Structure formats: structure tokens, C-alpha cells
Amino acid sequence: MSDWIRVAALDDVPPGTLHGVKVERTAIVLANVDGDVYALRDRCSHADFPLHDGVLMGETLECVHHGAKFDVCSGKATGLPAIRPVQSYEVEVRDDDVFIRLG
Numbered sequence: 001m002s003d004w005i006r007v008a009a010l011d012d013v014p015p016g017t018l019h020g021v022k023v024e025r026t027a028i029v030l031a032n033v034d035g036d037v038y039a040l041r042d043r044c045s046h047a048d049f050p051l052h053d054g055v056l057m058g059e060t061l062e063c064v065h066h067g068a069k070f071d072v073c074s075g076k077a078t079g080l081p082a083i084r085p086v087q088s089y090e091v092e093v094r095d096d097d098v099f100i101r102l103g
């Protein structure tokens, strides 16, 4: 089991926004849903483009490239053209810092 890794300050990902980070050569997108932070692999399962430049609407991340939708809480694909999930990661917020576990 891997350790928790600090990936951002909480201020880097205000509520309603996405924020892309690199962790040990893995691209991660953080999503803040009403103060709860989630982390997904920053690669759309449709055509491998980054997700961090997409749009966050509630718990739904819409990929800006072809419109696929994902549930940021689980990584599940909820809108075509994506049919496969993206990997999600455990997140902890400690004080003003965001930590994830790559797993």
C-alpha cells in the first residue's frame, strides 16, 4: 500500500473547479465539489486527452474534447462517447493541504 502524497494546497482547487497536478509522473485531476475534493487520473478514457481543462458541473466532469461525462466521485463514465471509467484515487484534506494515495 502506498503512502499519502501531498499534491496541492486546498486553495489551488476552490469549490466548483478542477486542478491538474503531476504525481510521480502520473497526471491527476482534482475536483472540488462543494468543499469535498476528489481525484481522478487526468486522462479521458475516450481518447486520452487531459480532463483538467474540462468543465465541472456538480459531481459531473465534462471532457472539453468530445463531451464525455464522468462522475468525479467514482470515475464512472456517465456520458458518451466514453464508456470506460477513469481511475479514481483516495483523497484526504489535512488542514490546508490535499493528499492522495496512488494505491
Ligand code: FES
Residues within 6 Å of the ligand: 044, 045, 046, 047, 048, 049, 063, 064, 065, 066, 067, 068, 081, 082
Ligand atoms: S477525449 Fe474526452 S470525450 Fe473524447
